[in-house]
Amino acid sequence: MLLTLAAVGGLLASAAFWCLFWITLHKVEDIPVVRHWLSTSQCLSWVQANLSLALAMTEPTNLLIHGISTPAGVLSTWDTTVNVAHVCGYLPTRDVVSLIAGENRRSA
Numbered sequence: 001m002l003l004t005l006a007a008v009g010g011l012l013a014s015a016a017f018w019c020l021f022w023i024t025l026h027k028v029e030d031i032p033v034v035r036h037w038l039s040t041s042q043c044l045s046w047v048q049a050n051l052s053l054a055l056a057m058t059e060p061t062n063l064l065i066h067g068i069s070t071p072a073g074v075l076s077t078w079d080t081t082v083n084v085a086h087v088c089g090y091l092p093t094r095d096v097v098s099l100i101a102g103e104n105r106r107s108a
Helices: 004-026 042-047 050-066 077-107
Strands: none
Touching: 004 042, 004 050, 004 077, 042 050, 042 077, 050 077
């Protein structure tokens, strides 16, 4: 399979889309229409409680973005890498890092 510049650009654009999605999820309380129904802690706690379901929900979105007939739709590894890194890497360590930072602030 030949990866063209357009396919690589599509993969990078989709990875940027997921980065923006996760950043927006952290700022959901700043959106006036949504703040009455959702909070950042509700969303992140649901994702932490349902890791595999959250990842499984992102894959059909990747296929909708790229299409199944394009190489970028089949090779959506950047998208999956971004989602796995956030869901399985960042979210579980977020609480630990905030505890360490809080202890460092108290001791200083």
